[in-house]
Amino acid sequence: MSFSQDVKNEILRRKITRPCCCRAAAYAVACFGKYFDERGIVLQTETEGVANFAQRMYARCGITGTLLRKERPAGPVFEFSVKDPAQTAKMLEIFGHTGRETALRIRPDGFRCQNCVSCFVSTAFLCCGTATDPEKGYNIEFLSTRYQLSQQLEAILAEHEFHPHRALRKGASTVYIKAGDHIEDLLTFMGAGNAAMRIMEQRMYNDMRNKTNRLSNCETANLGKSVQATVQVQLAIRALEAAGALDALPAPLPDTARLRMAYPDLPLAKLGQKFDPPVSKAGLSHRFKRIQQAAQRLQDPPPAPPDAPGKETHG
Numbered sequence: 001m002s003f004s005q006d007v008k009n010e011i012l013r014r015k016i017t018r019p020c021c022c023r024a025a026a027y028a029v030a031c032f033g034k035y036f037d038e039r040g041i042v043l044q045t046e047t048e049g050v051a052n053f054a055q056r057m058y059a060r061c062g063i064t065g066t067l068l069r070k071e072r073p074a075g076p077v078f079e080f081s082v083k084d085p086a087q088t089a090k091m092l093e094i095f096g097h098t099g100r101e102t103a104l105r106i107r108p109d110g111f112r113c114q115n116c117v118s119c120f121v122s123t124a125f126l127c128c129g130t131a132t133d134p135e136k137g138y139n140i141e142f143l144s145t146r147y148q149l150s151q152q153l154e155a156i157l158a159e160h161e162f163h164p165h166r167a168l169r170k171g172a173s174t175v176y177i178k179a180g181d182h183i184e185d186l187l188t189f190m191g192a193g194n195a196a197m198r199i200m201e202q203r204m205y206n207d208m209r210n211k212t213n214r215l216s217n218c219e220t221a222n223l224g225k226s227v228q229a230t231v232q233v234q235l236a237i238r239a240l241e242a243a244g245a246l247d248a249l250p251a252p253l254p255d256t257a258r259l260r261m262a263y264p265d266l267p268l269a270k271l272g273q274k275f276d277p278p279v280s281k282a283g284l285s286h287r288f289k290r291i292q293q294a295a296q297r298l299q300d301p302p303p304a305p306p307d308a309p310g311k312e313t314h315g
Contacts, residue, residue, distance in 0.1 A: 003131050003132065004130045005047070006195060007125070007195045008050065008126055009049065010191065010193075011122045011190055012050070012053055012126070014191040016057070016119055018115065019060070019061075020116050021113070021115050021119040022060040022061060023061055024112075024117070025119040025123040026058050026061050027107075027110055028121075028126075029041065029043050029054045029057065029058070029127060030091070030095060031104065031106060031124070031149055032123075032124045032127035032128045032142075032144055032149070033127060036097075036099075039083065039088070039099070040081060040083040040084070040087070040091070041081060042079060042080075043079065044079050045078055045079075045080075045126075046077060046078070047078070050127070051078035051080045052067070053123075053126065054080040055067050055080050058080075058082065062090065063082060063087050063090055063094070064084070064087050065081060065082040065087070066083070067079070095110065096109070103148045104148060104149055105149070106149060106152045106156075108156075117156065118190065120156075121153075121156065121157070121189065122190035122191055124142055125142065125190060128143050128144055129141065131183075134180075134198055134203075135202060138179065138183055138199065139176060139183075140186060141176040142175040142176075143172045144172065145171065145172055146173070147173050149173075150174070151166070151173075154166045157177070157186070160189065161182075162177055162182050162185060162186045162189075163179060164176065165177070165178070180199055180203045181203075183196075184196045184199050185238070188238060188242065193239070196235065197235055200231045200234065201227055201228065204227045204230065207265070208227065226267075230264065232292060233288045233291065233292060234264060236291050236296075237260060240257070240294060240295050243298050245294070249290075249291070249294055252287070256279075256284070256287045257291055259271065259274055260288070268285065269281055
């Protein structure tokens, strides 16, 4: 399985329950599918899970769509569509479009919360995104034949400091990010934290490998273990920062987290000497464990009440 597919599968496991976020995800399907106008929408994908996800998001918006499997020599293609006139009219009203726009533009007033933007961007990746295997390089792309949409998507990504770029390739407008640290941030933002960790581990491994090549007497037996431990702590810190929860931690955890990010490569013994007074390796390990526990609590939200809006039903 490719790294792109791993990222998409991780995004598909993300729980979206708020009505506004479901609407933002459904809107991304319309914007980055095959077409979106007064005829309705069509999304074609080689990943069955993406088509099922699209159908689920539209159902939560009260819109009924059709899911088809089309056999082709290169493999099946899954198509989700909304073509019924009544359902199409309802969809256009929800998204604030007429279906007759000469140039399709994203309506940012449909994003009610920060999670809405995250759901929109992650669903855009499901529809038109690719990511390079970190062992081969660092690159993530969004491809669209709609120039205005790509321009606006670039602006949204730039607003969140992911530092995107845009290029025209074979008639398609491509928004891409090549810096490893910005790709890590974007993957985390889209709900693909494990994929972000793979990028981080690969970058740290490459950096450490380069250092060991220059220092032939450096021991590498514990390289993997130390990299993994450092990555887990830094990922926890980034999650707390993104949630605005870092400063809410009890002292001295916020200062410890910032010093770790300021000196990401320092071993615990040397990092401890940066404190005044110095902190032992055991003391730092205990602080980092508390930081990771705090980040884990962010990922375990309380269960929604039985009548919570946006709850999925089966039947």
